[in-house]
Amino acid sequence: MAEDTLVIGIGNELRGDDGVGLWVARRIAAACWPGVTAIAMEASDPSVLLHAWAGAERVYLVDAITAPLSPGSIVRLDLSRHPEAFASSTVSSHGLGLAEAIELGRALGVLPRRITLYGVVGRDFAYGTALSPDVVRAARQVVDRLRWAIRRSQRADARARAGTEPRPAGSPARG
Numbered sequence: 001m002a003e004d005t006l007v008i009g010i011g012n013e014l015r016g017d018d019g020v021g022l023w024v025a026r027r028i029a030a031a032c033w034p035g036v037t038a039i040a041m042e043a044s045d046p047s048v049l050l051h052a053w054a055g056a057e058r059v060y061l062v063d064a065i066t067a068p069l070s071p072g073s074i075v076r077l078d079l080s081r082h083p084e085a086f087a088s089s090t091v092s093s094h095g096l097g098l099a100e101a102i103e104l105g106r107a108l109g110v111l112p113r114r115i116t117l118y119g120v121v122g123r124d125f126a127y128g129t130a131l132s133p134d135v136v137r138a139a140r141q142v143v144d145r146l147r148w149a150i151r152r153s154q155r156a157d158a159r160a161r162a163g164t165e166p167r168p169a170g171s172p173a174r175g
Helices: 016-031 046-052 083-089 097-108 133-162
Strands: 005-010 036-041 058-066 074-078 114-121
Touching: 005 016, 005 046, 005 133, 016 036, 016 058, 016 114, 016 133, 036 046, 046 097, 058 133, 074 133, 114 133
Parallel strands: 005 036, 005 058, 058 114
Antiparallel strands: 074 114
């Protein structure tokens, strides 16, 4: 894959707030961010996800979740470091598909080096409903957070390739 960063939005746009991941991925894809591929997936089957993130260095998953938080709350989980956090603190609106994909990827050694979940707490998952206003606001925030996180990661990667490290503020330039 030419791009090393992948955003995967997961959901079902026919089930209200469950479409938030698709909404986010489509906005990012339309914006054509450099070095980023964004995919809207209407299935969270573990094998489909394993195939989608194959070869990516950094993956951001966006999905609707249920959690004991207000609708529109955003939960960010670093699944590279704490995969157990996904299963214990939140539940994807797709049941066990996403958690199974992560565990299967880990067991097979094909989990991306960095994988982060942005979960948006949904309000309404009924068939035929649109995204609720709280979730639309959160989706816009997720796009902004992803833009910032991806740019920061890309700058860090560029410094690493160039063999430089950021200088602490106020330190003299080396030369």
